[in-house]
Amino acid sequence: MSNETTNQKPKLNLAIYWGSACGGCCVSVLDVHEKVLDIVAAADLVFWPIALDIKYKDVEAMPDGHIDLTLFNGAVRNSENEHIAKLLRKKSKILVAYGSCAYMGGIPGLANFTVKEDLLRRVYEESESTLNPEKIRPLTEVKVPEGKLTIPHLYNTVRCLDQVVDVDYYIPGCPPQSERLVEVFSLVVSGKPLPPKGTVVGALEKTNCDECKRTKSENKKIKKFYRPWEIQDDKVTCFLEQGVICMGPATRGGCGVRCVEGNSPCRGCYGPPSTSSDPGAKMISAIGTMIDSNSEEEISKIIEDIVDPAGLFYRFSLPGSILRRKVV
């Protein structure tokens, strides 16, 4: 992006918001380093809670469609997330689900393997570091002399952004690669035609193995599954062929296979390619065919080595998958 082109155009209004998120996505925006100057040259940041003191009421006061581009990161997990998601949808021309949590539910989405009550009991009563003999739970409403205080209430089910509001584009990643953000941002600024609504942008079409430099063969025969720390990785051979579960084949490329380049198996944060609706199910099917045994007994034993399979295969994708949540 060059300053000449941006100078000729009115500045864009850009908003960045976090729902149920860790903050990593907001930090990834800063991770563009000196390119952040290009961004602020081309856009006014009208709302970004992590960095700017702009209140919700300021957003509510904006006319509809006032914001050109909103990057919404984080899942929708409580009434506040939902309220702001709906508000930003109204105020934004383009709403982008930014990062794995907004896109598919992400790590917070793993809460869908349990229910709210079990979760609160664990956190406020049972966790090893909790001392709460009166079993006090947070209340969504409390009366104090000055009046009534409210906090958002927690939902039983974590949802991804498009399960709550209409979403224009998706940028996957935990967090998204900053370079990809710059590409997408530049495209919006350039005024060139945008891809069709609903497109996953800032990512590749093929899955990670396509870019992965490790040697791959059809010899994916697994007698024992290893967690990465349990074996000496040879740094050359496909992780799956070494018995380490790598989500690479089921995960859209675009990250630059960073984890594998760092000798760690892919965890699946970029989500499924367009041809697959459920990366967890796809990967479980694939892994199933790799187990090198025909004896039911031996297979059960081999599978026991996969610690927390649901959490492993759906680490980033549970709310947005066909599975969505544990049925209770």
Add this chain to the structure above:
Amino acid sequence: MEEPRIGVYVCWCGTNISKMVDVEAVSQEVSKLPHVVLAKNYKYMCSDPGQELIIKDIKGHHLNRVVVAACSPRIHELTFRKACEKAGINPYLFEMANVREQDSWVHTDRSEATRKAIDLVIAAIRRVEFHEPLEKRSVSVDPATLIIGGGVSGMIAALEIGNAGKKVYLIEKTDRLGGHVAKFDLLFPHLSSSKQMMRPIIQRVENHPNIDVFLNTQITDVSGYIGNFTTTIQVNGNEPAKLTFGNIIAAVGLKPFDPSGITEYGYGKFPDVVTSIEFEEMLSKGKIFTKYGKEPRNVAIIHCVGSRNKNYHEYCSRTCCMVALKYVHQIRAALPSANIFEVYADMRAYGKGHEEFYALTTHKQIIFLMFDQQDGLPRIREADRNDDCNMIIEMDEKLSGLSIEVPVDMVILMVNMEAVDHVKEVVRAIGVSLCGNQFFIEKHPKLDPVATTTGGVYIVGTCQGPKDIPDSVAQAKAAAARILATIATGTCPVEVTTAFVNEKMCCGCQTCISVCPYTAISYNKEKKVSEVNEVLCKGCGTCGGTCPAGAITSKHFTDLQIISEIEGIMSMSYKGF
């Protein structure tokens, strides 16, 4: 995609369905669904008027999708596909809901069964919406046939095909044609001469203008697919020859079981304990004699050696009871005063003329002694110095309940048949499967006993399972007829619902390659993608299921079709979270 216009037909199947399912309620309920133009019910959808109803509606209402709720698609899917085709729509734009076997026949509550029928029909409607037209495909057929094995089955098949004017390449591993049967002396139950039967067959095969015989030859690798196979053979150190052919018959036979491992019988230890194969050779030479060249005065024939016993083979070899009875006739003729003992576990005489043969044999002044397979085998030991015989069989005689000793000078072991040594190489070369007993697996155990799941590959004779000569010949002629039919047609249809790889999505992980049971998938190193050979593909769907990138689609079983079907079946009872 054009707007789906779906016609739904609910069959009464007389009272088979209508007794337990309210067919009127089903057609009423589903008629409300989007894209459903009409929903009817009729007494017999498979009847001519039933099919006419569909054809008339397709034309009159411009239907482009059809659902029939009736019996199992195994019975009438083809019927209704043809009706669709007749009316001018692609036969794959049809879906069947099974409301008989999976509903009316298995339920007793009419309202529940009706509700289930509605669910099943909705599933079919939701699925058919996403059906795509598929085109029938066929490949040309090379008129030559490769037959592996020059025994009776292989030769009969070769003659059938050769006599019809088509080329046959007959491959035989040994240096002569005829297999085991050519070594036999007489054949049961008519005591006819094997050699008189076999010699003309062998001569006709050897002199046949359409049959090329390759002796001392083995097949190591066959490539290609139905209609278009090739292999290279090496004959006696000559130049390798390349053969092309459209069909394959495997007739590799079985080999006799080696009884050395059965310690009770002392085969290998006692020289006068011989196998049925060795005894057959003795008969061919014209003289029954012991190791010392003497005529045996006591001969025992032990049945089920290596058969029907979990320690050896669990299966019955089907022929040895009759061969054992045949020996009685031959021994009695040669040694009128010898004592003959039939030491058997069960007498199996199920074939044509076999029971009569058994009855005839009982008049030959012989002694039948029964043992219990589950309760310890007879045991052969050397006779004592004073005994008037070479060996003693100790056994618990089942019918009398007595422990007895049987004096014998010669023991014939009726050995089972088992897979030939090179069976695995044959299986690998022609791409068929083996059962647990190492017999070749037929396509259907009842209805297709000579074809295999690999198109163009047939199995005949004992390699498919132990059998006698007439059964082997029947199979050989059946396979020949099947092959001649495809040659006559000139082309043969190949699977329509195959899998294909979307090269734009394949990441080259190669997970799919080893899961394909038909070796239809290979990795293209230049393009870095997997490729499906659609002629080899049988559409089993394994690769589509395993592909982690969703790059492989099984035609007619796409994710969209299956997920829509599931959503359809859940739509009435499942309302989300």
